[in-house]
Amino acid sequence: MSVVASERIIEFREALREAMSEEMRNDERVFLIGEEVAQYNGAYKVSKGMLDEFGPRRIIDTPISESGFSGLSIGAAMRGLRPIVEFMSWSFSLVAADQILNNAAKMLYMSGGQFGCPIVFRGNNGAGGQLASTHSWSVESLYANVPGLKMAIPYDAYDAKGLLKTAIRDDNPVFFLESERLLSTSGHVPEEEYTIPFGQALIRRSGTDCTIISFGRPLHFCLEAAEELAKDGIECEIVDGRTIRPLDIDTMIASVRKTNACVVVDQSWSFASVGSEIASQIHAICFDELDNYVHRVHSDDVPTPYAYNLEQAYMPNTRKICEAVRAATYNS
């Protein structure tokens, strides 16, 4: 649906930076806060140069104090400021869980509609590469369980910019899950301003034999798997959900009705997960149109290991996705 006419190619991290900078120029209530975002130019150089443009009052370095600066930002959002909170990693958001889940996500409801929380929490999510268990969280299933927040997961530079601009303009708390492994990837991003609405999935590859639904970095492996499977004559349709809350189940269902087979690839753990939720919804809505039950690919149900070979085996990967598609389409 999004045909990108632009010839301009930029990195994922530049796309994020452009989204933030443009929104900060448009709205003086927007500011960026987090560890190393200002003087250090961002732990992952996402905010490089922003201190020079906007100054230390709007690009704010914090100590390593996630609960403190998340809470500060939520308090500021209650008064109508529009903070962007950078978590160096979503793994570190766990120490701020009370603030982001209790205070950000529930404030509007608890106050009977009096105080909203227009805030974006963003940062790297998922295994970054041999960071071991505590630094490799995929938080999508953990946090998507909570009503009151929205959740977006961009896969490429174009979506990173368009979805982040939408997130910053949203009046609700948005959990924006990036991937360290995607920050250096490049893609077409037009010069002209655009936004991408939440709740609109994207067909990243058309196919007739099996629908693969995924979000964020695992899409890379889905696309690889689709090429591999095509060699055997299995044509996959890949649906990039883009946002988990709201979830565009309609686009997913439409694809499944075409292919009659479905694999959900979700990099969080399988138990009570985004993957199990989507599978459940598909089973409920188009039970009769499925030739097989919805197959799922997740990270294995263990803490993330450090060793390279173990970590690779643990995550959703091309091999696992191929196996799941073959099984779902009775080709194994």
Next chain:
Amino acid sequence: MSEHLQLLLFALVYCPFSTTVVIPMVEKDPETTLYTKQHSSKNSSRFELAPIPEKGILLAWLRQMLLIREFEVRTMQAYQNRFIGGFCHIYIGQEAVAVGTIAAVNPDDPVILAYRDHGHALARGMDPKHCMAEMFGRVGGCAKGKGGSMHMFDADHYLYGGHGIVGAQTPLGIGLAFATKYEDELIKGGKSTHVTLCYMGDGALNQGSFYEAMNLASLQDLPVIFVLENNRYSMGTSIERGTSMAHDLHVKSDAFGINHAIVDGKNALHLYRDFKPIADWCREESRPFFVEAQTYRFKGHSMSDPRKYRTKEEELVEESDDCIASLATFLSDEYDITTDAIKQMTRQVKTQVRQAVEWAKKSPDTPIEELFKDVYTDCWGPYTGTSKPEMLQEGDDE
């Protein structure tokens, strides 16, 4: 002395839930009650006591404290009669803190609270009927019955909520101060003119979020006062059992270069005279402050607390120093306010609270459509956007 005895009689009649209330002899000399301690932190300065407010203001304070006391008595009754459910925390004994501190700031300064929050909401100006209806879980409640006792919010009065997780409101409080400073200086291009009151109980002294909040408030020069209501018990644990350096709490803020003061949380006048200059200083200097108001919770932690962790004798001693009685005594001694006048005020307050209870009882149940409202500001899936509570709609009509 006969006046004191009359007041004693009034107090005995007035407080149906406490065994006895003895009127204290006011021995503290208001001119010398400077509890404020200064420590080696930046922006350290000495404070002069604020002048004694005029009679009319003191009478208004007394009325507010009587209102809170009566409101809480009726809250306990309503709880026992099952009109109120869940957790419910009673403020009786601590009224002087809410009244004296809120009197020291402007009506548009942000206020944020922990969960023992009815008293502050009333002192801030919330109509008791909306406060009571919230606890009744009715649509007329300040949060349409979605928050309950621990979540008193009032946008018109810059009241950013009671909050249920111990200490979790302290980072929010510094965020409010961050926001006023950002608005005043960056958006309006002027000087920072607000100060935020961030209340906390002594239990929050042991939560990490408080220390993160103090660190950031100091680093960012935020105009926020952490008002510690030290009522000596966090749930059933005495401060000595739960908090290191409980005898000398200034060390908690010293580590962050934040000034500290101890104020008399059982005497609104003493408290105000100490606190007002602190609030003015924070506003002027845009710096945080840590103020310990020493007080006592006359009732249990919550409605289900039998108070086995403290002695009856201790309670009697503490209750003999009642903030309502001490202000009444001061007004009687200094301004010849008669017992009759105070009794009349008490009757008015009782009527007001009775009417609030009646109003809350008549307020309809929150309609079932509200279940899916206020989850998100926009409509999608089962979510139906947001809407203003009745309390704020009344404000629109005026």
